[in-house]
Amino acid sequence: MFSAVRTAFARRSFATSAVAVDGFTGAVGNTPLIYLKHLSEKTGSRIFGKAEFQNPGGSVKDRAALGVVRDAEDQGLLKSGGTVVEGTAGNTGIGLAHVCRARGYKCVIFMPNTQSQEKIDLLRMLGAEVHAVPAVAYENPANYNHLARDHAKGLSNAIWTNQFDNTANAYAHYISTGPEIWEQTQGDIDAFICATGTGGTLAGTGKYLKEKSNGKTQIWLADPPGSVLTSYINSGGKLTERSGSSITEGIGQGRITDNLATFVNDISGAFTVPDEKSIQMVYELLDTEGLYLGASSALNVVAAVELALKLGKGTNVVTVLCDGAYRYQSRLFSQKWLEAKGLSGAIPEHLKKYTVL
Numbered sequence: 001m002f003s004a005v006r007t008a009f010a011r012r013s014f015a016t017s018a019v020a021v022d023g024f025t026g027a028v029g030n031t032p033l034i035y036l037k038h039l040s041e042k043t044g045s046r047i048f049g050k051a052e053f054q055n056p057g058g059s060v061k062d063r064a065a066l067g068v069v070r071d072a073e074d075q076g077l078l079k080s081g082g083t084v085v086e087g088t089a090g091n092t093g094i095g096l097a098h099v100c101r102a103r104g105y106k107c108v109i110f111m112p113n114t115q116s117q118e119k120i121d122l123l124r125m126l127g128a129e130v131h132a133v134p135a136v137a138y139e140n141p142a143n144y145n146h147l148a149r150d151h152a153k154g155l156s157n158a159i160w161t162n163q164f165d166n167t168a169n170a171y172a173h174y175i176s177t178g179p180e181i182w183e184q185t186q187g188d189i190d191a192f193i194c195a196t197g198t199g200g201t202l203a204g205t206g207k208y209l210k211e212k213s214n215g216k217t218q219i220w221l222a223d224p225p226g227s228v229l230t231s232y233i234n235s236g237g238k239l240t241e242r243s244g245s246s247i248t249e250g251i252g253q254g255r256i257t258d259n260l261a262t263f264v265n266d267i268s269g270a271f272t273v274p275d276e277k278s279i280q281m282v283y284e285l286l287d288t289e290g291l292y293l294g295a296s297s298a299l300n301v302v303a304a305v306e307l308a309l310k311l312g313k314g315t316n317v318v319t320v321l322c323d324g325a326y327r328y329q330s331r332l333f334s335q336k337w338l339e340a341k342g343l344s345g346a347i348p349e350h351l352k353k354y355t356v357l
């Protein structure tokens, strides 16, 4: 009854590609699916992480960035020498900055000034014009997204890519992340779970997996504190006020974006992962699996483990390893920063050796 993937996968081979790819954009996608050995053994199930940190711009958002730019080009909205404007927590902006350099567009990024300095610096080094603006709620006209939209309106030959409500974002995952995971698991996948920012990854990947499995693959949502999505899904669609915050960057939401709306009714369930567990998993992934990953990846893995335990032994659960820790290391590995966030107690004694002062 079980297919080969339950017992066998490419243990010893190096990932290879048979053909050369065309520039930066050709290198987006086709990331490995990593079997997380230690965590799998702990649960008696198989936990896999899609290695999105291996995209050429370093995150899962390279797919969405390429998707929205291609869509705008196909529609004739973005012409040679044009400008791409976006509001982003950073990773979409980094993906867009790469795509824009590779395709000859200018790139203007509006982001909340609460994001890590590494991301802001990198965007500037990639040639983007960066506006780090005060972090205010979506309802406020000064929210970074609205500022991006208004800025694009004032320029000629410019587009606002609108990653939250432009479904070319989810579509990029529907045609790439979903099929790749289906192939890599040989269709033997009980559940897929991840957190959402725009919802593009969850909706696009989830829709593909659900369709291909004839509804057999369950799709779950994982949330950081301060996001309203868990209560929305578990209450059958009641939207509450946003309250609280999280150290995880790029995820959590206060509304149902158009990308998430395309799939929200097909989500099997959701749960919130506290920051203590996410930060602990950042260290545990490094210590046991040798993976140096950001906090959203860690949150996803905590959620995948919890879901595997919930679904019972012998299940195949896939999640997303969104980006590397390099983008956040001045925070996640700083004792001072962890103390300031009240999280230093979350790191077990044997993992404290990884922190720097």
Ligand code: PMP
Binding pocket: 059, 060, 061, 089, 090, 091, 092, 195, 196, 197, 198, 199, 200, 201, 202, 249, 250, 251, 294, 296, 297, 322, 323
């Ligand atoms: N993790 C990180 C680090 C991100 O930057 C993002 C996107 N902001 C996500 C996860 C969530 O991806 P999506 O927008 O597709 O929901």
